[in-house]
Amino acid sequence: MSAQEGLVLGKIYSAEPDARRTPPRGRFSLGKWLLPVYSALALAFLLIPIVYTIVFSFNAQTGKSNIAWSGFTLANWSGVCAEQDVCAAFGTSILIGLVSTIAATILGTMIAIALVRYRFPFRSAVSLLIFLPMATPEVVMGAGLAAQFLSAGIPKGIGTIIIAHTLFCLSFVVVTVKARAASLDPALEEAGRDLYGSPSQVFRLITLPLLLPGILAAALLSFSLSFDDFIITYFNSGTVQTFPTYIYISAQRGIPAQANVIASAVFLIAIAIVVISQIVTQSRQKRLNAVR
Amino acid sequence: MAITAFGAGGGPAAAVDAAPKRRSWVALFLLLPGILYLVLFFIVPLVSLIITSLETQSPDGAFAYGFQWQNYVDSVGTFGTQIWRSFFFAILATVIALLFSYPLAYFIGVKARRWPLLQSFMLILVVAPFFISFLLRTLAWKTILSDDGPVVSALKGLSLLGPQAHITGEPIAVVFGLTYNFIPFMCLPIYTTLERLDIRYLEASSDLYAGGWATFRKVTIPLSLPGIVSGTLLTFIPAAGDYVNASQDFLGGTSSTMIGNVIQSNFLVQENYPVAAALSIVLMFVILVVVSVYVKRSGTDDLL
Numbered sequence: 001m002s003a004q005e006g007l008v009l010g011k012i013y014s015a016e017p018d019a020r021r022t023p024p025r026g027r028f029s030l031g032k033w034l035l036p037v038y039s040a041l042a043l044a045f046l047l048i049p050i051v052y053t054i055v056f057s058f059n060a061q062t063g064k065s066n067i068a069w070s071g072f073t074l075a076n077w078s079g080v081c082a083e084q085d086v087c088a089a090f091g092t093s094i095l096i097g098l099v100s101t102i103a104a105t106i107l108g109t110m111i112a113i114a115l116v117r118y119r120f121p122f123r124s125a126v127s128l129l130i131f132l133p134m135a136t137p138e139v140v141m142g143a144g145l146a147a148q149f150l151s152a153g154i155p156k157g158i159g160t161i162i163i164a165h166t167l168f169c170l171s172f173v174v175v176t177v178k179a180r181a182a183s184l185d186p187a188l189e190e191a192g193r194d195l196y197g198s199p200s201q202v203f204r205l206i207t208l209p210l211l212l213p214g215i216l217a218a219a220l221l222s223f224s225l226s227f228d229d230f231i232i233t234y235f236n237s238g239t240v241q242t243f244p245t246y247i248y249i250s251a252q253r254g255i256p257a258q259a260n261v262i263a264s265a266v267f268l269i270a271i272a273i274v275v276i277s278q279i280v281t282q283s284r285q286k287r288l289n290a291v292r
Numbered sequence: 293m294a295i296t297a298f299g300a301g302g303g304p305a306a307a308v309d310a311a312p313k314r315r316s317w318v319a320l321f322l323l324l325p326g327i328l329y330l331v332l333f334f335i336v337p338l339v340s341l342i343i344t345s346l347e348t349q350s351p352d353g354a355f356a357y358g359f360q361w362q363n364y365v366d367s368v369g370t371f372g373t374q375i376w377r378s379f380f381f382a383i384l385a386t387v388i389a390l391l392f393s394y395p396l397a398y399f400i401g402v403k404a405r406r407w408p409l410l411q412s413f414m415l416i417l418v419v420a421p422f423f424i425s426f427l428l429r430t431l432a433w434k435t436i437l438s439d440d441g442p443v444v445s446a447l448k449g450l451s452l453l454g455p456q457a458h459i460t461g462e463p464i465a466v467v468f469g470l471t472y473n474f475i476p477f478m479c480l481p482i483y484t485t486l487e488r489l490d491i492r493y494l495e496a497s498s499d500l501y502a503g504g505w506a507t508f509r510k511v512t513i514p515l516s517l518p519g520i521v522s523g524t525l526l527t528f529i530p531a532a533g534d535y536v537n538a539s540q541d542f543l544g545g546t547s548s549t550m551i552g553n554v555i556q557s558n559f560l561v562q563e564n565y566p567v568a569a570a571l572s573i574v575l576m577f578v579i580l581v582v583v584s585v586y587v588k589r590s591g592t593d594d595l596l
Binding site for chain 2: 035036039042046047048050052056067108111114118119120129130132135136137138139143144145146147148151163164166167170174228230231243244247248259260263266267270274275278282
């Protein structure tokens, strides 16, 4: 063994820490506290407008606009529908969200299963067709649909909004369900077939239940995308008002505190769903780990 | 859920090669409805947008089919400033969002691994802005940054801002709004790749006498490149076409109009369809070129 080799081995196996070797903790040279403190501040920054919106849902608003703080009240929460337009717009948004989520989830899940489980010609063309809507700016998609509806003589309304929302949700559903389907073990379906399961039984009893978390995630994502979409909606809504178009139109003359109430309530429900799903995932992970 | 969904945006198509050969009529049945939908409501509208962009206008104001290439020359000539400004703002917002998000994503994905509860909690806070109305959170910033808001008065008190200066209505407010609104899109994909980063690579790097900075530059960054690429795309594309932040009722002013505002007002207010259509096609074309060059150069072709 040469002296050099001995030195290398000595370095690797010596129990004593080597001064030249950076200690594992301080490997990334940002100081030990810099990164956690920065992260906390960054998250606090992200929350500023959320806190603002929730706080001003309790504002005893005096004029048309809800900008200056003039005292705490619960009246906006108990009387959300005192501002009828807000409530109507909210209802329209929920309806559009539900219908387009169901349509996009069914169409998208079918495509995702085909992409993962089957071979077919023009596969890359299909992938491109699914990717393109996600790479297209919303104005272009909105203007394109509006131009088509215009030349086809279709009047704008709830129907055209649903068509538009289904379109932009579709690609996100495919991507989300595909990720789930690709991570499934094909052996599970094979086992089903080996046990004389018919194709429809295998799909109903094995594939679908395993895909369900992905499908649910895709549906929730679709609904939140649809509910909050403004740009594409505004091009195709005509006189129908969704919650975002209502806010856009009212921005000039002032937005009632009831709008803050609805946004805050939706926010709290969404966060509750996310928290619950995280807890479910983590406890399932724990159980899986325990079995292994 | 939404967390994994957004992260999956740039995920490699694993297991595709392992797809078994099966009767393709089932695949046809599964694909046909969705593909027809996309063709009917995505491809056909793009074609009708192209047709609209080439229409001619007769003296009485009606539009007719034609091959008026001049529409493109005129629109780009008239709105060149707004086109440049849009891409400039979008690039600026993307870079700032990347610099803001990377350390945060690194902390959540790598440093916070030992505390899964903290990790989930922080992730939920990152996606939280998604769940409050996009327009209301932008309006919240408008009030906070307004002339009698806390930020402007603090800056004026410190003499960092002149007595006549504004933030809202200026380009800086628009870039700020674009950056803020798309930070979650940047943060999540980076987090997803960093979360899968094998710590042993970092240890190997420091065993080979690389310092902290060299390890970060030569190991961490390359390994998280797919996340950076999809994050920057998910920020850049919507930012370039956005017209809410730059709208004058929100954070914008007369000197910060973006191409989205021009398309919107030409289409919906002035009903000057050919100009709006031509500008949309230009916007889409430039974005596709930028995206494909960027994806090629960063070597992450498997993004599809």
